[in-house]
Amino acid sequence: MDMQVKRRFVLSVALSLCALLAVADRGSAGAQDPDQSAWPTREWPTSTPEQQGMDSAALAKLVAFGESHGFDSLLVERHGRIVLDAYYAPYTADIPHQIHSCTKAIISTLVGMTYRDGQLDRLDHPVLDFFAGGNIANVDDRKKAVTVQNLLDMTSGFDWDQGFEGGKEQTLVDQYRSSNWTQFTLDRPMAHAPGEVFNYIDGNPNLISAIITKLTGKLAEDYAREKLFGPLGITNWHWDRDPQGLTMGAWSLTLLPRDMAKIGYLYLHHGEWEGKQLLPAGWADVLDHATVSMHASFDPDLHYSNFFWVFPKEHVFMANGWHGQNIAVFPDLDIVAVVTAHKYVAQSALIEGVDAAVKSGAALPQNRNATETLADAIKDVAVETSTAVGPTSEMASIISGKAYKFPDGDLGLGLGLGLRLQSLTLFLTDPRPHMEVQLYSDHPTIFSGSYDTPIGLDGLYRKGTPAISGYDPGHVPAAKGAWLNGHTFVIDAQDLGYGGQRKYILSFSGKKLNLHLILEHGQDVSVDGEQDD
Structure with a gap:
């Protein structure tokens, strides 16, 4: 992971002066006086990027980057107004997202x-x-x-x-x-x-x-x-409790992306909200007291302060969560950027992408072509692209509705949590194709029970109803499946709003089934089952 922005200092004194003047111009609007801000307590004001000194075409490139890097959403706010708000299908704006370590x-x-x-x-x-x-x-x-x-x-x-x-x-x-x-x-x-x-x-x-x-x-x-x-004005959230009933401090809060941006906006305005000082003086000025080095091999410059990751060279700090959840604050540029994702997101790419879009502290001339390019990019990622689907195997009608039991269905993946797969049933010839899974755990904090996940057979995800499953609450199950060959069925599944992604490779042989489960971070497990007669 490369988080360091490479800089060259080879300009003459005259060119350096010009660069400093340019930077001063880009930041001249700075963080607006809170009295002049349109506080987003009830809703966020919106604006074109150019009205806030940003380039729509550059933001369109950032949207495209997100499409190829597992983003679920991307939001950029400048001067108190949202200039970019994109949601990547099948995730949608109304699904609260697990923010993990944020x-x-x-x-x-x-x-x-x-x-x-x-x-x-x-x-x-x-x-x-x-x-x-x-x-x-x-x-x-x-x-x-x-x-x-x-x-x-x-x-x-x-x-x-x-x-x-x-x-x-x-x-x-x-x-x-x-x-x-x-x-x-x-x-x-x-x-x-x-x-x-x-x-x-x-x-x-x-x-x-x-x-x-x-x-x-x-x-x-x-x-x-x-x-x-x-x-x-945050009204939609879920926050889990530990085995003692205490609110979990390390992770498990779910928020809407627009509400994640409110947290960043509070810090951008030095802990003030609608004229009230919610945080102690100086608390929100994270860059000023980031004295702890993280000694990270992937970025020796990384610092840490009050559970925020700090990038001193870039003058950015962010809340950072597993699988690419980020609330990034750019104090010099008066910007908050929010990402939710289901894959790791290189923070340097987010910082560089936002920074590249900033051209001025004042409004830019409107650019109709760039505006349309950005609008098209946001529209395109919100529409799911169908993946190729081959012919349906004759096996579909043979195994549909048959329950497979797994006497040794340990899915603990080395975590020692006693998570076991008890049974799996596919319903592939039903009007509503779906998969039913029965899980069991002898651990009190892990959910035991049934999951029902719809499966799209046309190359598009089908969404289920929000699930409640231990420490993964409120996520929306979604899956699509296709036959790899005559005896192997592959299911791609996501937990929308959680950031989870996995693949089931189901290989059938007579009454036997081998399930190979591959998780998004590379872990996998293989278990064998047999039809329950």
Whole structure:
């Protein structure tokens, strides 16, 4: 992954001066005075890109990039107005999207509010103070010194393997097996003194969520409803709870892309919304206090602050989530960009694409050709393109409606969560082709039950009704299938709004079925089943 924007400094003094003047012009509009802003509490104002100093043709290229890189949506806002709002079929604008680890930035925003209101007295408050009276393992001087700020900076020092730079993610697996995630994190031994080493740890934001509840007497979600979502006009969300019933701080929040942009807009305006200061002074100026290096091999310049990823050279910071969920803030350019996706998104490509579209801080002349190019690009990605479908195998009528049982259907994929495939039935000759799957898990946080997923047989996805499945709530199942040959049926499936994508390769032989499941991040598993007579 290349996140570093290569720059050359070979210009003469005269040309350098010209470049500086050009940059000054591009940023001259800056972040508008909030009193002059059209606050998007009820709805976002819209504008052509040229009216906000951006090039429609350049944004059309960014839309095209998204089509080939797994985007579900792409939104760009400048000067308080949306200039680009694209949705990639089969995803649509009305489906809330799981924002994964962008949730961390929301939980840090909430703890900032407790600090503003004096409920949290100081950011260097020792974490163990909030859990006094409990039985915490591996307590030493280093653990006693861990502060709230250490949690926010991912420098708590806990011994934790989450695979940020590779690895087995063993600690994350062990956490999922635990019935008390707060206690699990508090009990971890110390690997480093707090503040010494950056280490990406989901346990840190989960502890912040628990601390918010200790401070306010409310779940973090309920506190957000009152202090954040309400003032910003966010009404459509879902936020999961951990095994103890606490709001999950590390991930699991779902939001509409336009509401994700409101979070970025709050930070763009230094924590102010409609004339009210929702965040402590300076809290939202993330670039000013991003002192922690992430020591990332893929980008040595990356920094971190309050659960935000920071790009110092590009002067951009963003909330970043698994599979390409991003809320990017460009303070110098007065821009917020939002991406939801079902594949990894190179943050550098997003930064460069947005930056390339900015031509001025003032309005540009209207460009009808460029405007039409962008409109066509947005329209095209919103319409699903059919994939090729070969002839239907005679096997379709033979296996349709037959249930296949899987006596050894372990789908745990090495996570040790006891997820098992019990049965699978295809209905390929029905008026409504679909697949029914019965899953079981002996783990309390993993959903057990039936899934019903419609299958398009014409090269287009068919959408089901929103599913509730453990920690994957509200997503919309969608699938399409085709016969690879006379005995192999392939299903491409997505969880719209979750960012999940997978492929089922079903190979039939007599009454036997081999299911090869391939997930979007390369993991796969193969299980054998047989018709249940």
